[in-house]
Amino acid sequence: MRTRSLAFTLLTLAATLAAGCSESPDDGNTGGAAGSGGLPSASGSGGGGASGSGGSITGGTSAASGGTGSASGSGSTTAGTGGGGEGGTGGSGGTGGTPNPGSGLGSGIMEGSGSSSERYETALVSRNDTPYVLITNGWGPGFDSHSISWEGTSFTVQSMSGTAGSMGQPASYPTVFCGRYSVMEVPECGLPAPVTSITSLRTGWRWAKNGNDAGEYNAAYDIWMGNGRQLRGYLMVWLRDPPSYQPAGQPNPAHQGVTVTNVPGTWNIWNGTVNGLPIVNWVRAEGNDSSEIEFDVMDFVRDAETRGLSVPGDQVNAVAVGFEIWEGPITNLQSLDFYVDVN
Template sequence: MRARSLAESFARFTLAAALAAGCSGSSDDGGSGGEAAGTGGSGSASVSSGTGGTTNPGSELGAGTMSGSGNSSERYETGLVSRDDTPYVLITNGWGPGFGSHTVSWEGTSFTVESMSGTAGSMGQPASYPTVFCGRYSVREVPDCGLPAPSASITSLRTGWRWAKNGNEGEYNAAYDIWMGNGTQLRGYLMVWLRDPPSYQPAGQPNSAHQGVTVANVPGSWNIWNGMVNGLPIVNWVRAEGNDSYEIEFDVMDFVRDAETRGLSVPGDTVNAVAVGFEIWEGPITNLKSVDFYVDVN
């Protein structure tokens, strides 16, 4: 589905929004995110070869019925897709000033960055962030996906993601982007990085008190970075460099509670959106794939 009418508003909005949700790793403050103290960990059923992982007992990954497909080289393409009849939106999202070109294909919540060229912006902005999401995110709200939802009303907010690097070793992450707010207004960000690239870092600073930590009910260990971007708080849980996780399932509220327990809570009483994708600082990228993604709100 081509939505050129969104392109102008997306172009105006996305630089601030995506930079805030993205990273600050310019060539001056870059370096290896893995230099932070503590060790990373491999997520449940992750595999070092990056082939997408294997299904865990009771996992919802790999079992969804996908619908809605497309292929585009447009910088700001959107596609309405679904998984098990729950609607999501795919955005190709070549938002960064260093964006060159890309081709993205999708079916349901699975998408492939078939090709991509670009460079990081002068302030360390990624060239692009191809993304699939549920909720109020960027310029659209997904109808009937279950988000936004007040935190107090959520019994569980299960999500899962499987992705495959397919030989891509370069400057990109694989990250959840969770927007917190009041349902209409954005108040802050939680990000969960399953891959930390060699030369770019999360927004904020490494929190020396919270390195190599675990999160209740979530596999693996994490290095926490936190700070402010565009006047809004952000908390990042990051796998140590070289310890990529290619598959994970968790309750988003466990990360919300973890931040609160550590005194790093983000303001807002509502989970506005849950998104996954690849922040890509530098090409070329070929056949980087998001294999499966779901959000289940109860």
């Protein structure tokens, strides 16, 4: 039985805590509470995401059914809307803009390496001289332990143990992000930026299961919309939908099996609110994981508007990726490459 979390209700609480943890709003209802400017997840405790029993928490918005998670993190990120889906190299940018030819997947020069078993570790990293922030983000009440290593925007969950919270919150949401997210650090990566100033907002992510084929985790983008400082809503893109957990909100019957202009694959849309803030999730069908994608974030913004699912806010605050993990053990789960290219 798939569950849905109330985690999103805690996102706003976590956002006021900005201590260094992140939560996410959308997956499996595990949305997380934002740290400094992020949404707290409803069920997340700490900087985790706010996933309920089926939501994800990756340092972004939390899931709608999540509970009132504790505020132990210093912020939270929202977890994603990713679901399974066929991999792809992503479509070309939405309304134009020339992608940086050196920004594509596989071309990154990574700097900033380390490893940690700390529940809430924050590390400054870079890819092709563009700064990002990594957060280990073991925010959920069911978190037990983890060991995470990183180099630039790539990271490996070497080991993780824990269980979903009573309200379906993920145990952790290790994340890398560009912009103003769930912790105090704000890398000078080009975000936040006004929507009207963005010609294209290209991003790409490649990750690998490495044997974690049936694990209870998602792989999700967590995109925060707002006014540059305050969070106003969430967009999540789930590249993997786990067996037992689902995004915040409800499946939108009018928008199932849809395509997004310039973006590869098909998506099931879930939408609702988290802590009073709107969230829209584009989710790959379960069993159709996408291990690689490149796209223009603005194509998802426009897709939401076209479908009447607009999220308030005139700026893109942050773009994050990571794994909302509800249950361990997980070993050697990898984020291989991630970039954001603001034009």
